[in-house]
Amino acid sequence: MYVPPAFREDRPEILRAAIRASGLCILVSYGPEGPLASHVPMLLDEQDGPHGTLLGHLARANPQWRESAADIPALAIFPGPDAYISPSWYATKRETGKVVPTWNYVTVHATGPLAFFEDAEELRALVTRLTAAHEAARPAPWAVTDAPADFIASQLKGIVGFRLAIARLEGKWKMSQNRPMPDRVGVIEGLEREGTAEAAAVADAVSATLAR
Secondary structure (H helix, E strand, C coil): CCCCHHHEECCHHHHHHHHHHCCEEEEEEEECCEEEEEEEECEEECCCCCCCEEEEEEECCCCHHHHCCCCCCEEEEEEEEEEEECHHHCHHHHHCCCCCCEEEEEEEEEEECEEEECCHHHHHHHHHHHHHHHHCCCCCCCCHHHCCHHHHHHHHCCEEEEEEECCEEEEEEECCCCCCHHHHHHHHHHHHHHCCHHHHHHHHHHHHHHCC
16 A cells, blocks of 8 residues: 555554444455455454454355465455545645645555365354454344244355454544645634534544644
8 A cells, every 4th residue: 555654653552443333334355356445344353463354244146265375365344434635724725826736545455364264163252252253332233143043044044254363453533634734723623614413533644643
């Protein structure tokens, strides 16, 4: 991933927090006919390995688990908040007019060897952990044990689990750090006026970079 120094984020705790906060992620591997990609939720096990291990599952019908090359590292992409940045928000626009639009965004890339597993008990443990992670904040969390055991057993037959042992983590926080301070303040104010949750999240991220 191309990461100019101004946008680089390499603090492990920040990268791991972004992974945990991400929803649907992209798993990219390489097969005989080129890249393979699937959109899946993933779980980060921070205790497994020096950089942690990512866990998830694919549909058994998805050819990615059969075709992924074992000797080529896989890539997991975790998108964060993003937003269009209007040049009209910049103080520089009023001063010189020499401005253009851009896009602010957060992303984390995790690279490492990919391994698949089919053991029913391992799969059950995985989906239980994934479900618990996403249901935890709900007032009445749903649990795997809420469904009939034979139904869950039949569903597990339709998936294959995977582990991606993280060998390298890269983070990119493109949050207007390359702009003069008045422009960055203008970006925050402009995003706050947009009135959407996504714009507010990006405004918060831009604000956080001002202190660094």
